[in-house]
Amino acid sequence: MKKDLLLKSDIPPFGLRLQPPLRKLLDAACEESGRSMNAEITRRVEQSFARPEDEIVRRHVPQSELQQILDRLDKQQRDIDAIGGKVGVRSGPPAKKKAGK
Numbered sequence: 001m002k003k004d005l006l007l008k009s010d011i012p013p014f015g016l017r018l019q020p021p022l023r024k025l026l027d028a029a030c031e032e033s034g035r036s037m038n039a040e041i042t043r044r045v046e047q048s049f050a051r052p053e054d055e056i057v058r059r060h061v062p063q064s065e066l067q068q069i070l071d072r073l074d075k076q077q078r079d080i081d082a083i084g085g086k087v088g089v090r091s092g093p094p095a096k097k098k099a100g101k
Contacts, residue, residue, distance in 0.1 A: 016041070033080075046073060 018026065030040045049061075050070050061069075 043076075 026037065026040060029035075029044075030037055033040060035043065046069070050066070050073055
């Protein structure tokens, strides 16, 4: 993986087709997180590759770089949680409703 991130304007668009049920789940995730569709998809893909047990990651990403990625994701999550706390929004899954409500 390359350490230097590209500017948004330098990243070529990537078309993606999703089955309607998956799209609905993604829409709901975006609504709950407050992220754009692109940001939500990017976050989820990054997280899927951030798992150290992922075979692709073990073969292609040096351990030191993987740790940097994990640290960056952790910091982003803390920033999101801090911002969400200021506006009363949670970044995690919605609270479960009590029975009868």
